[in-house]
Amino acid sequence: MARGTLNSGSKSEAELPKAKINLDSLRRIGKLISYLKPHRAKFIAAIVFLFLSSITGLAFPSFLGALIDAAQGKQKYSFLPPTINAIGTLAFGVLFIQAFISFFRVVWFVQVSERALADIRRDTYFKLVTLPMNFFANRRVGELNSRISADLSQIQDTMTTTFAEMIRQLVLLVGGITFLTIVSFKLTLALLLMLPVLIVFAVFFGRFIRKLSRQAQDKLAESNTIIEETLQGIANVKAFVNEAFEAGRYDKNLREVVKIAVKGAVFRGMFASFIVFCLFGAIVGVIWYGSILVSNHELSVGSLTTFILYSIFVGAAMGSFPELYANMQKAVGASERVLEILDETGEDVSINAEENVIKTKITGNLAFNNVVFAYPSRQELTVLKDISFTADAGQKVAIVGPSGSGKSTMAALILQFYHPQSGTVQFDGKEANQYALTDIRNQVAIVPQDVLLFGGTILENISYGKLGASKDEIIAAAKKANADQFISSFPEGYDTVVGERGVKLSGGQRQRIAIARALLKNPAILILDEATSSLDSESERLVQEALEVLMKGRTSIVIAHRLSTIREADKIVVLEKGNIVETGTHQQLIANEQGLYRYLSQLQFETAAKVLE
Numbered sequence: 001m002a003r004g005t006l007n008s009g010s011k012s013e014a015e016l017p018k019a020k021i022n023l024d025s026l027r028r029i030g031k032l033i034s035y036l037k038p039h040r041a042k043f044i045a046a047i048v049f050l051f052l053s054s055i056t057g058l059a060f061p062s063f064l065g066a067l068i069d070a071a072q073g074k075q076k077y078s079f080l081p082p083t084i085n086a087i088g089t090l091a092f093g094v095l096f097i098q099a100f101i102s103f104f105r106v107v108w109f110v111q112v113s114e115r116a117l118a119d120i121r122r123d124t125y126f127k128l129v130t131l132p133m134n135f136f137a138n139r140r141v142g143e144l145n146s147r148i149s150a151d152l153s154q155i156q157d158t159m160t161t162t163f164a165e166m167i168r169q170l171v172l173l174v175g176g177i178t179f180l181t182i183v184s185f186k187l188t189l190a191l192l193l194m195l196p197v198l199i200v201f202a203v204f205f206g207r208f209i210r211k212l213s214r215q216a217q218d219k220l221a222e223s224n225t226i227i228e229e230t231l232q233g234i235a236n237v238k239a240f241v242n243e244a245f246e247a248g249r250y251d252k253n254l255r256e257v258v259k260i261a262v263k264g265a266v267f268r269g270m271f272a273s274f275i276v277f278c279l280f281g282a283i284v285g286v287i288w289y290g291s292i293l294v295s296n297h298e299l300s301v302g303s304l305t306t307f308i309l310y311s312i313f314v315g316a317a318m319g320s321f322p323e324l325y326a327n328m329q330k331a332v333g334a335s336e337r338v339l340e341i342l343d344e345t346g347e348d349v350s351i352n353a354e355e356n357v358i359k360t361k362i363t364g365n366l367a368f369n370n371v372v373f374a375y376p377s378r379q380e381l382t383v384l385k386d387i388s389f390t391a392d393a394g395q396k397v398a399i400v401g402p403s404g405s406g407k408s409t410m411a412a413l414i415l416q417f418y419h420p421q422s423g424t425v426q427f428d429g430k431e432a433n434q435y436a437l438t439d440i441r442n443q444v445a446i447v448p449q450d451v452l453l454f455g456g457t458i459l460e461n462i463s464y465g466k467l468g469a470s471k472d473e474i475i476a477a478a479k480k481a482n483a484d485q486f487i488s489s490f491p492e493g494y495d496t497v498v499g500e501r502g503v504k505l506s507g508g509q510r511q512r513i514a515i516a517r518a519l520l521k522n523p524a525i526l527i528l529d530e531a532t533s534s535l536d537s538e539s540e541r542l543v544q545e546a547l548e549v550l551m552k553g554r555t556s557i558v559i560a561h562r563l564s565t566i567r568e569a570d571k572i573v574v575l576e577k578g579n580i581v582e583t584g585t586h587q588q589l590i591a592n593e594q595g596l597y598r599y600l601s602q603l604q605f606e607t608a609a610k611v612l613e
């Protein structure tokens with residue numbers, strides 16, 4: 001039967017959907033098979049060895065039969081030596097060769113599939129990280145993660161085990177039937193009439209029982225949910241005096257669990273009787289008939305032994321096919337899902353670090369010309385409607401407006417995460433598409449609202465702004481970003497591990513790390529997405545000071561939530577529902593009594609005053 005490793009038991013793999021195997025699906029997954037090409041010599045050698053080891057495996061029942069016959073003074077095959085010792089020695093010789101071949105076939109299969117799989121994994125990951133933002137908007141991280149883990153594991157399992165097992169069982173089946181026919185045509189006929197019917201019956205029976213036990217498990221899980229819900233909401237249960245109701249609900253569910261389990265037990269019992277009576281019965285029948293042939297001198301004892309062993313080989317091979325086939329189907333499904341990613345068109349970003357150099361310098365003039373934009377995932381909602389504004393090199397331009405007015409979307413368009421439906425985004429007077437994508441992203445930095453730190457040291461996190469920066473450069477950037485002081489206060493300083501498993505940094509501290517990152521990157525254009533949650537005043541002062549240093553000498557686009565921080569801006573763009581409703585300096589805008597800016601300013605001023613009271 002198929003080995004236990006075929007379904008490594010992990011839930012996600014066991015639940016992978018199956019796909020139909022036909023010419024069309026095989027053609028589609030041909031691209032994945034092409035990953036074997038660089039290793040084809042080894043792969044072919046492994047298949048040849050697999051054939052050899054399976055064929056030598058087939059020799060053993062004949063050796064055993066010959067040994068038994070030799071013990072009775074008979075010679076079973078003329079091509080085998082007549083004495084017991086000679087046959088035994090030969091059998092050991094073949095065994096040794098088989099062991100030798102098996103070693104290499106296992107090692108080679110694993111080597112080839114591991115390497116091919118690593119290439120597929122690498123390409124899938126590379127493709128994933130270069131895919132446009134829109135791709136990620138429509139998919140959950142968990143789902144993508146499972147493609148790289150569960151789907152690829154299934155493909156790997158199939159490559160290393162299922163595929164080899166399929167070939168091995170095929171050889172055993174064909175070879176087994178051939179040898180059986182040689183030993184006794186009559187017995188083989190009797191066996192082949194019975195065996196397939198019994199095996200098909202056993203497989204379907206087995207599946208039905210598995211389905212029943214899954215139903216029982218699901219029902220049990222349901223009753224566990226009832227317990228969980230009741231205990232979590234115990235205050236509600238008590239307040240409504242619904243203890244009896246919950247107890248009834250649980251009891252009803254439990255009865256159903258028992259009902260399904262008992263029904264399953266009946267079928268399980270029937271299955272056991274069936275196996276005992278029919279399958280073992282078939283063997284007993286064959287031996288019975290064989291013994292009659294032996295007593296009539298039509299068959300030797302050795303031949304009967306050989307026959308029984310080959311029948312076991314053939315039966316096991318037949319029985320293993322349904323599971324092997326199901327595994328193949330899962331692998332085809334998994335391959336199709338992985339290919340879906342590989343076939344997507346990525347952004348024009350190279351994954352070679354050496355190619356990531358700035359080819360065209362940008363001085364920092366930025367312009368939006370009649371930009372109209374809707375997110376590809378929500379075409380019906382036009383987020384930006386005819387936006388035009390300019391930011392000259394070195395200027396500080398603030399974008400303000402109510403929540404949802406499209407401020408962050410403008411930042412995403414500057415970073416080329418998305419492209420406008422009409423209108424253009426220009427850098428130094430040239431349209432964005434005239435630059436290499438990496439040229440723009442390498443010269444634009446963003447300090448986001450919520451700073452994500454990667455698992456690693458503070459030093460590594462800052463150097464994310466400029467990979468390969470020296471420690472001195474990093475410390476200098478941290479000093480300018482007002483971060484050196486708090487970093488040095490940690491016992492491990494810059495080597496302190498942060499991120500999910502490390503030290504938790506406060507919002508203000510994380511922002512200063514992000515500022516140091518941006519300083520290190522030294523961009524021509526800076527986007528500041530101001531944090532909405534307010535920091536305490538000391539933290540705020542440190543962050544604000546660091547930001548002033550960062551903004552000096554470059555174009556800064558400040559997405560502002562607190563209007564007090566942008567009074568000095570060269571230009572303030574006021575956005576409302578995707579339209580620019582006002583543009584000007586703080587003085588100009590505050591003077592407009594009917595203006596949105598003045599209204600928002602007053603609102604914030606009043607809120608602040610109330611807090612102070």
Ligand SMILES: Nc1ncnc2c1ncn2[C@@H]1O[C@H](COP(=O)(O)OP(=O)(O)OP(=O)(O)O)[C@@H](O)[C@H]1O
Nearest residue numbers: 137375377378383402403404405406407408409410
């Ligand atoms: N990835 C996305 N896919 C689809 N719609 C989006 C996406 N991101 C934002 N939106 C929508 O675009 C509109 C503008 O959002 P945006 O985040 O630009 O506003 P904002 O002005 O930055 O808001 P806030 O001040 O709350 O951050 C909103 O209606 C939002 O629902």
